Structure formats: C-alpha cells, structure tokens
Amino acid sequence: MCSQNHYLFSCQSFRNLDVDSRIKKASESNVCMNCLRPGHTDKRCKLSHCKYCTLKHNTLLHRDPENQSSNNIVLSTNTDTSDMSNQKIVLLSTALANAADVNGKLHPVRLLLDNGSTSNFITRDFCEKLGLSKEGTTSTVSVRAVHLELVSDLTKEAFLAAFSRFISRRGKPQRVYSDNGSTFVGAFNELSRFIQVSSKQIESDLANQDIQFKFIPAYSPHFGGIWEAAVKSTKHLLRRVLSLTHLTYEELSTCLIQIEAILNSRPLTPLSSDPSDLSFLTPSHFLLGRAQSSIIRPGLTEHNIHRLQRFDRIEKLRQHFWQRYSNEYVSLLQQRTRWQTGGQDLKVGAMVLVRDVxxxxxxxxxxxxxxVKPGTDGRSRVADIRTKKGTITRAYNNIVPLPLQ
Structure with a gap:
C-alpha cells in the first residue's frame, strides 16, 4: 500500500479504503484475513475473531448489515492515533445491535461503549424512528454525607468560624437544621442582627440567598434522627478509639478529617444493574464527583502507639477507626426480623457488602x-459471592444487600 515498513492493519492508506476495497487488497496481498499478517491462513490463526460478530475475519473487514461501505467505525485497540487529523477515527469501542420499535420491527443501531459513563443516551432521531414518546420527569435524590469540624470552644464565635469554613469548602446551604443548643441559637441571633442592621443593598443581595435556620424542639434529640445517627456512630467509635490519647489541635483536626472520609466512603447503591459491574455509589460521589481515595500506608494496628512517632499515631488511630467502623457497619445495617417476617432470601445477581476485617x-x-445455598428447611443462609478476589462463600450475617436505605 505504501513505502513504509509495517503490517497491513497498521497502514493508514489501507484504513482509508472502504470495506470492499480492504477485502480485495487483503486477498491480493495473500495475508491472513483474521489478523492481516502474512505466513499463515485464517484457519490456523490463533487470534480472536471479529469484535462485531463471531466470524473469523478482521474487524477492519467487517460489513455492516445496512451500510456495506461503512469504514469509519473501528475499535480503539485497532485505531492508529498517530494521525489525529483523520476525522474517521473513533476512539471508543462500538457494537452492533437491533432495537425494536413500538410495532416490534427491528432496527439496526450502532452502540458507543463507554465503560466510564454512568448514564445512557439516545439520539432524538432514533427515538422518533422507534416511535418512543417523550415524557417530562422530575426526580429528587437525598444523600446523607458527614462533615466534621473541630472547634476550640462552644461559643457562638467558634461556631460562626466553623460555619464559615463549611461554606467555603462545601458551598452555602439553603437550610440549616439544628438542636436548641445555646451555641447555635446565639449564632442565629447574631446573623439575624447583622441582617437587620445591614444596608438595603446587602439585604437585596441576600434576599434570594438567605439561609433558613430551623430548630428542633428542646430536649428532643430524636427529632434530629437523620443527623443524630451519624453523630452517635462517630462519637461512639471516637470514645473507644481515642480513649486517653493526647493530641494537639492540628493532630485531632487531621484525624477527624480522615474519619470524615471514611464515613463518606460507605457504599449506598450499585451504579448499574449489570451483574459484571462491581462499582457502587458513595456520598463522596456527590461531594467530589468520584469515589474517595487515600494514600497507601503500612498497617500499624498491631504496633504499640507509645512507640510510634506523632504522625504515625494519627495513622494508627485512623486504621483503628476504620477497623471498628467497617466491622460493625454490616451488623448495624442488618435488620433482625428473621423470626417475624420472611422473604429475605438474596437473589442471584444482587450486589452485597461483605464484612472483611x-x-x-x-x-x-x-x-x-x-x-444461594438453601438449608433443610428451604431457607437460604449461605451464598456464593463473586468479588474482585474471586468467588467466596459467606453466611448472611456477614453480608448486607445494596441499596442501603
């Protein structure tokens, strides 16, 4: 095809040809029709078949059902990206499929496969071709995330400073729910007085951006169950992890922020219903747009904390908190109702969270x-689970199904 020294499938001149011309050129060159290399036939070729069908030919030689001359869609693994000016190059993998319209008639469609995407899209023209109706939908997503701030005292000034740090890091909230602690009530009164004595220009600017403070009844912490649950779990483990440990303000702040990352990394729901997809959604996805990550550190849970340096002590506290939280989290999520109600057997393909210390x-x-493995009474209490480590067998007391409520 050209004067350069490369195989036929790497030749850009060969790629610019239509499919029929590629087949004719490959036949004239006496190469394998499966890998486009000389020295053997396609029957003795050890490479895989076409990515679009199960026939024994190269992907570059594949014909579309309707468009026999289509030569502008190739796999990313077969694409030569040295010449990015070629507009026919598609960097993502594609596949052929048939979609049924409202009358049951099949229409060929080209699918663009993006493993990193969490949404599905379809063109407007294809919707009209299938006869699909457009409906307006609205949805609301509620996610509980944790934000921890360390303050030096319980004054309104300390709370206002912590609240300013929260707004700078997370953005301005629309509503703030709080208990009737004097610290929070005093901060609310302070903000109210500031708005009252401010100029009309500031009042007009804050008219559409006002923050609503809502207080629960006095001596009624159960009214704040949605946040008191997170506070309880954090305090419960902090008392046992920190114990009599003496930390400076900076060390304790670092420890709390790392604990915040652990609390916001908890699994909520699977990202898709694909049985082969093990990815899940966490509160960090709504805060950062991605899953939470951390720096890899050696295990320090077995070391004596008094023999570690100050920086390593914080890491030991973090690992200790993670060990307690991840071990107890599954037990806290399980509902002890097996003696009262039935129908709790897991279904094949369901995503579960497994306890692993x-x-x-x-x-x-x-x-x-x-x-699932049913017992003599017909109830299943053990399941085989496919994980990234392989297939494991666990009892129901060590697993909890997703999504979490």
Whole structure:
C-alpha cells in the first residue's frame, strides 16, 4: 500500500479504503484475513475473531448489515492515533445491535461503549424512528454525607468560624437544621442582627440567598434522627478509639478529617444493574464527583502507639477507626426480623457488602451473588459471592444487600 515498513492493519492508506476495497487488497496481498499478517491462513490463526460478530475475519473487514461501505467505525485497540487529523477515527469501542420499535420491527443501531459513563443516551432521531414518546420527569435524590469540624470552644464565635469554613469548602446551604443548643441559637441571633442592621443593598443581595435556620424542639434529640445517627456512630467509635490519647489541635483536626472520609466512603447503591459491574455509589460521589481515595500506608494496628512517632499515631488511630467502623457497619445495617417476617432470601445477581476485617481504609469489599445455598428447611443462609478476589462463600450475617436505605 505504501513505502513504509509495517503490517497491513497498521497502514493508514489501507484504513482509508472502504470495506470492499480492504477485502480485495487483503486477498491480493495473500495475508491472513483474521489478523492481516502474512505466513499463515485464517484457519490456523490463533487470534480472536471479529469484535462485531463471531466470524473469523478482521474487524477492519467487517460489513455492516445496512451500510456495506461503512469504514469509519473501528475499535480503539485497532485505531492508529498517530494521525489525529483523520476525522474517521473513533476512539471508543462500538457494537452492533437491533432495537425494536413500538410495532416490534427491528432496527439496526450502532452502540458507543463507554465503560466510564454512568448514564445512557439516545439520539432524538432514533427515538422518533422507534416511535418512543417523550415524557417530562422530575426526580429528587437525598444523600446523607458527614462533615466534621473541630472547634476550640462552644461559643457562638467558634461556631460562626466553623460555619464559615463549611461554606467555603462545601458551598452555602439553603437550610440549616439544628438542636436548641445555646451555641447555635446565639449564632442565629447574631446573623439575624447583622441582617437587620445591614444596608438595603446587602439585604437585596441576600434576599434570594438567605439561609433558613430551623430548630428542633428542646430536649428532643430524636427529632434530629437523620443527623443524630451519624453523630452517635462517630462519637461512639471516637470514645473507644481515642480513649486517653493526647493530641494537639492540628493532630485531632487531621484525624477527624480522615474519619470524615471514611464515613463518606460507605457504599449506598450499585451504579448499574449489570451483574459484571462491581462499582457502587458513595456520598463522596456527590461531594467530589468520584469515589474517595487515600494514600497507601503500612498497617500499624498491631504496633504499640507509645512507640510510634506523632504522625504515625494519627495513622494508627485512623486504621483503628476504620477497623471498628467497617466491622460493625454490616451488623448495624442488618435488620433482625428473621423470626417475624420472611422473604429475605438474596437473589442471584444482587450486589452485597461483605464484612472483611483485613481490608485497608476506604476499601470496601463488594460482590455479586452467583448462587444461594438453601438449608433443610428451604431457607437460604449461605451464598456464593463473586468479588474482585474471586468467588467466596459467606453466611448472611456477614453480608448486607445494596441499596442501603
């Protein structure tokens, strides 16, 4: 095809040809029709078949059902990106499929496969071709995330400073729910007085950006259950992890922020219903747009804290908190209703969270149920789970299904 020294599938001149011309050129060059290399035939070729069908030919020689001359769609693994000026290059993998319209008639469609995407899209023209109706939908997503701030005292000035740090890091909230602590009530009165004595220009600017403070009844912490649950779990483990440890303000602030990352890394729901997809959604996805990550550190849970340096002591506290939280989290989520109600058997393909005390911080073990094992009474209490480590067998007391409520 050209004067350069490369195989036929790497030749840009060969790629610019239509499919029929590629087949004719490959036949004239006496090369394997499967890998486009000389020295053997396609029957003796050890490489895989076409990516679009199961026939034994190269992907560059594939014909579309309707468009026999289509030569502008190739796999990313077969694409030569040295010449990015070629507008026919598609960097993502594609596949052929048939979609049924409202009358049951099949229409060929080209799918663009993006493993990093969490949404599905379809063109307007294809919707009209299938006869699909457009409906307006609205949805609301509620996610509980944790933000921890360390303050030096319980004055309104300390709370206002912490509240300013929160707004700078997370953005201005629309509503703030609080208990009737004097610290929070005093801060609300301070902000109210500031708005009252401010100029009309400031009042007009804050008219559409006002923050609503809502207080629960006095001596009624159960009214704030949505946040008191997170506060309770944090305090419960902090008392046991920190114990009599003496930390400076900077060390304790670092420890709390790392604990905040652990609390916001908890799994909420699977990202898709694909049985082969083990990815899950966390509160960090709504805060950062991605999953939480951390720096890899050696295990320090077995070391004596008094023999560690100050920086390593914080890491030991973090690992200790993670070990307690991840181990107790599954037990806290399980509902003890097996003696009262039935129908709690897991279904094949469901995503579950598995208890594993040997995992490093921020790494949760999730898997898909591939089989359940019923007992003599017909109730299943053990399941085989496919994880990234392979297939494991766990009892129901060590797993909890997603999504979490």
């Amino acid at each position: 040997n995992l490093p911080p921020l790494l949760w073990l999730l898997g898909r149920v591939v089989a």
